[in-house]
Amino acid sequence: MKTIRVRITAEELEAKRIAEILERAFEDDGNPVTIYEASPDGRIWSAEILLFDMEPDEASATVRDRVGADAFAAPLEAEELPDINWVEKSLEGLKPVRAGRFIVHGGHDRDKVVPGAIGLEIEAALAFGTGHHGTTAGCLEEIDRLLSLREYDGILDLGTGTGVLAIAAALKGRQSVLATDIDPIATKTALENARLNGASHLVKGFTANGMEDRRFSLYGPFDLVIANILARPLMKMSKSIGEHMTATATLVLSGLRVEDGPRILFAYRCQGFVLDRRREKDGWLTLTLVRGRKLA
Ligand SMILES: C[S@@+](CC[C@H](N)C(=O)[O-])C[C@H]1O[C@@H](n2cnc3c(N)ncnc32)[C@H](O)[C@@H]1O
The missing domain is CATH 3.40.50.150 (Vaccinia Virus protein VP39)
Known part of the structure; x- marks a missing residue:
């Protein structure tokens, strides 16, 4: 199954807000949203969501459609992930x-x-x-x-x-x-x-x-x-x-x-x-x- 990660990087509180918006927008799909520290000083965080069986462009467009284009100014990054068991992976964390x-x-x-x-x-x-x-x-x-x-x-x-x-x-x-x-x-x-x-x-x-x-x-x-x-x-x-x-x-x-x-x-x-x-x-x-x- 093709897995696309859409990631938005922002300041800590802004990233939390974005993750919340994403979670609400995709809650019926059961897609996981995670938030994690990306820089050693803990100032830059990311909110990310995994979408399945679509191309990266389509995944970005889906996120923008569901949350509304101006819900956040931070740029989206969409990339295909290698084939991994994501359920197992998230439980590992x-x-x-x-x-x-x-x-x-x-x-x-x-x-x-x-x-x-x-x-x-x-x-x-x-x-x-x-x-x-x-x-x-x-x-x-x-x-x-x-x-x-x-x-x-x-x-x-x-x-x-x-x-x-x-x-x-x-x-x-x-x-x-x-x-x-x-x-x-x-x-x-x-x-x-x-x-x-x-x-x-x-x-x-x-x-x-x-x-x-x-x-x-x-x-x-x-x-x-x-x-x-x-x-x-x-x-x-x-x-x-x-x-x-x-x-x-x-x-x-x-x-x-x-x-x-x-x-x-x-x-x-x-x-x-x-x-x-x-x-x-x-x-x-x-x-x-x-x-x-x-x-x-
Ligand atoms: C590194 S986390 C620690 C969480 C938990 N106590 C632990 O040890 O895992 C820092 C927490 O401090 C909160 N925080 C940051 N600045 C704060 C402030 N000025 N007043 C109160 N809480 C703050 C953040 O929202 C975050 O939840």
Whole structure:
């Protein structure tokens, strides 16, 4: 069967919007739409759709017809793909992955959660966070370690994506976690995933840009914040994050390239944090910082 991939490349939020439009336009056909990070800094994303049994030109025209020619300005790229089993391929991307005591898996792999492990069933939809990325895995390992050491009074997952980290912390610590994201689709996905994991009584969430929102004061101050966002927004947010945290808080930061480490440490040192632990995975850095004390 001839498979044509139509791909549209854009900025992250624009690519998500395009993927949504595509998904709605083709939902009755059951065509998969995927969204993925294309550049190492995570700024350029693509939305793509697979169409079958047509030529590339026809596939581009079909996409334009269904979504309306001016729905998006970004150019379309259509190419024929080698003969691959796409169902198998897409399931591969969601293969169960282990990080600390957590096993992140899709709905079809519940039986892969071995005794002693904590299963996190994640439906990625249009949000980031299946556990395969070095940043998510680094945060999961830290959540496992930190919540084995003690309880935290007030936990926030800032930039929750699929909610994978919030759900992990809620299930591991058996306590409430606030999950927020700038993207309403991510917030919705996170709350749906919390329900899927029997954690909706523990995970609450709302949509907000950074921590400039009065609702954070209702839930905070936070004793543990996990923020897997990129270095630049984390630098900009250092003051507001610090203001909403307790005097002896722990902060896990990820989404950082190894070279971002020193300037992030400097920015958060100004908020009273010192380095407790660093983890590197596939060139991505996860830093755990503490305020007012050193962990054992
Ligand atoms: C790399 S993903 C992390 C997702 C998930 N927490 C994980 O670890 O896999 C970063 C998330 O942060 C969100 N984000 C980006 N800028 C943000 C901001 N200023 N405030 C809140 N969330 C933001 C994005 O929408 C995205 O869902």
